[in-house]
Amino acid sequence: AQRVTQPEKLLSVFKGAPVELKCNYSYSGSPELFWYVQYSRQRLQLLLRHISRESIKGFTADLNKGETSFHLKKPFAQEEDSAMYYCALRRISSGSARQLTFGSGTQLTVLP
Amino acid sequence: EPEVTQTPSHQVTQMGQEVILRCVPISNHLYFYWYRQILGQKVEFLVSFYNNEISEKSEIFDDQFSVERPDGSNFTLKIRSTKLEDSAMYFCASFSGLRSYEQYFGPGTRLTVT
Numbered sequence: 001a002q003r004v005t006q007p008e009k010l011l012s013v014f015k016g017a018p019v020e021l022k023c024n025y026s027y028s029g030s031p032e033l034f035w036y037v038q039y040s041r042q043r044l045q046l047l048l049r050h051i052s053r054e055s056i057k058g059f060t061a062d063l064n065k066g067e068t069s070f071h072l073k074k075p076f077a078q079e080e081d082s083a084m085y086y087c088a089l090r091r092i093s094s095g096s097a098r099q100l101t102f103g104s105g106t107q108l109t110v111l112p
Numbered sequence: 113e114p115e116v117t118q119t120p121s122h123q124v125t126q127m128g129q130e131v132i133l134r135c136v137p138i139s140n141h142l143y144f145y146w147y148r149q150i151l152g153q154k155v156e157f158l159v160s161f162y163n164n165e166i167s168e169k170s171e172i173f174d175d176q177f178s179v180e181r182p183d184g185s186n187f188t189l190k191i192r193s194t195k196l197e198d199s200a201m202y203f204c205a206s207f208s209g210l211r212s213y214e215q216y217f218g219p220g221t222r223l224t225v226t
Contacts, residue, residue, distance in 0.1 A: 036217075042219075043203075043218060043219045044155070044203065044217040045217070046214040046215075049214065097145075097160035097162060097167040098143060099145055099157045099160050100145075100147075100155075100157065100205075100215060102154050102155040102156070103154065104153070104154040105155075
């Protein structure tokens, strides 16, 4: 069975400081990894997917298969980045319903 | 941009009552899901629906739960006899089925069982 671990429930940084939200996963096959963000009173929305190797709102995440990690990073945090961040895994296997397995989330607060 | 919609946004019910949560997925999507988030806990998968049938379900999705897509657009989650521990935020999601594409989530229905 797959598992996603986000060790930090809460993370506070000052505006302009670098931020890293940790995510580790366990899965025997090849997963797809995602970061979802939930701003206050809004729905879950996709921030990043590992396969596209993109940078969204200054955030990047690299899949490290050796360390089974997919940490989310931003060099200079902004106050509008304050939100709940969820790391999620999706199995890529034939016949899979492709549901997401979520980590427990990290509440990021960017202080002025 | 198309969105997943859910109704109602908040449902209060008494223990033992039946509730139906409604979702309208994105129209050309093939996979539909229900997830649950108990306050302070992680988002948990309940069930997936593909080709008009359940494709996978979690241990949470017991006989008290059922899903259907009665008219080709709505996707519903029914809880037959609610328990206090069913109080949670319920999210509907839909997915096109194409690899690397995202699941789109609805805004959620907050279910409160008293």
